[in-house]
Amino acid sequence: MTERDLIAEAEKKGFLFLAQLQSLVDGQIVRAVRGRGLMFAIDLVDEGLADKIYNSLIVKGYIIGNRGSTLRIDPPLIVNEAQLSEFIDEFGKIITLIKSAGRS
Secondary structure (H helix, E strand, O other): OOOOOOOHHHHHHHHHHHHHHOOOOOOOEEEEEEEEHHHHHEEOOOOHHHHHHHHHHHHHHOEEEEEOOOEEEEEOOOOHHHHHHHHHHHHHHHHHHHHOOOOO
């Protein structure tokens, strides 16, 4: 951890990832996001949507936590920025699919 300065790297990556997550806040599906370091929570408008998004992300291979209407993301300290961006892309696609299916 010290050799690779993982704590400082987590703070840097976390700051960038949080900004990307915040761009998904729309008030219709994503109510709010919060985070510190590489620990994040995404507050959704209801548990049903959380279940749909959670299941879609699990199928895509992402391991996240489902806590009612809140999704938890706790990536490993060695996650890279490309992997975080890929997650944002997938999450955004899922939101778009939900909206196009009539959920607003």
